[in-house]
Structure formats: structure tokens, C-alpha cells
Amino acid sequence: MPSKLQARQIRLVDVEEIPIAVFEHRGDPNLLGDSIRQFIEWRKQRHLPHGRHATFNILYDDPCEVAPSSYRFDLCVAIDQAIEDNSFGIVSKTIPAGRCAVLRHVGSDDTLGQSVAYLYSEWLPQSGEESRNFPVYLQRVCFFPDVPEHEAIVDIFLPIR
Known part of the structure; x- marks a missing residue:
């Protein structure tokens, strides 16, 4: 502690406000690794390495306090470009x-x-x-x-x- x-x-x-691209992990926290791999693949395809584009996570829930099916966790990267429709389900959000x-x-x-x-x-x-x-x-x-x-x-x- x-x-x-x-x-x-x-x-x-x-x-300051931070525009981000987000992969929304929803569901069992034990499956977060799968979401991370998909998010990394999307970042590689878009040439968004973590050395030049900050990596964030938004924590909506404590995995010890919610049912696995209700768990929410966002994988994020700071962006300076519009997010196009994509098969990964990546969406635009903002850290206020x-x-x-x-x-x-x-x-x-x-x-x-x-x-x-x-x-x-x-x-x-x-x-x-x-x-x-x-x-x-x-x-x-x-x-x-x-x-x-x-x-x-x-x-x-x-x-x-």
C-alpha cells in the first residue's frame, strides 16, 4: 500500500483537452488482453507508435466491484486526425x-x-x-x-x- x-x-x-481514439473494452476483465492486442494492431496499421502518441486508459469500473459482464475499460491513444470507420470499432472521444x-x-x-x-x-x-x-x-x-x-x-x- x-x-x-x-x-x-x-x-x-x-x-488541456485531449482528443483520443478509443477501443472500448466491455465485458470480462480476463479478456482485456484480447482487446489490447486488437488495439495494438489498429495502432500499428495507423502508424501511431506510443513514442509519438500518448497512451491512455479510462477506468470506469473496479473489476472487483462489478459483474464481469458489466466491466468497462477504454484503451486510448492521443490523436491529431479524424477516426475513419473501421472494423476494430475504434471511436473518437475526448479527455476533458x-x-x-x-x-x-x-x-x-x-x-x-x-x-x-x-x-x-x-x-x-x-x-x-x-x-x-x-x-x-x-x-x-x-x-x-x-x-x-x-x-x-x-x-x-x-x-x-
Whole structure:
């Protein structure tokens, strides 16, 4: 579990609107790997490498708290072009502009849920801030296979008022 010292590691930032292309994973979280492979294939076909186009995830649900059939998770890439109709089901969305609390998570996704829970259950109530009407989202800064899983870097964005 993140230590109390992480409160000092939380940055408050103003985020500009981010146009994104989205693969909407809906259903069993155990099948997320299939969605990731399809999303990567679409990105390769469109020449959208993660080194030049930021990778995001939008977290709508905690997989421990919803039925597998109700689970929602968006795989996203920042774009600067229109999304054409495609067989992958990729759609256009936007990460809205606004203030966010940002916590950097280093390591495996196995402990990512603990960092997200820390933001909600410890930092938010003690901060005096209020959450905004947009889900927590992640920016994948460094990830496997570019780095070993334990060296992955993910910035967790909690939209606040």
C-alpha cells in the first residue's frame, strides 16, 4: 500500500483537452488482453507508435466491484486526425480539460489498484478537493515490452474541481 509520504508526490495540474481514439473494452476483465492486442494492431496499421502518441486508459469500473459482464475499460491513444470507420470499432472521444491530481505509479499493474484506491480513499478526503464528473484515467508513460514490468511508469489522473 502506498505510504502517507505519497501525498507529497501528488501533483495538481491543469490538463488541456485531449482528443483520443478509443477501443472500448466491455465485458470480462480476463479478456482485456484480447482487446489490447486488437488495439495494438489498429495502432500499428495507423502508424501511431506510443513514442509519438500518448497512451491512455479510462477506468470506469473496479473489476472487483462489478459483474464481469458489466466491466468497462477504454484503451486510448492521443490523436491529431479524424477516426475513419473501421472494423476494430475504434471511436473518437475526448479527455476533458480541467484540474487533476496526478500520482505516479511505478511497477506492475498488480499494485496499480492500490495506488488508485489511495487517491480516492486517503488523499481525496484529506485534500479538501472534490472529484469531477469524469473517471480516473491513466497515462502509460513507460510500459512492457519497452521496460520490464516492475519498471513500468503510469501517471494516474484523478479529475478534480
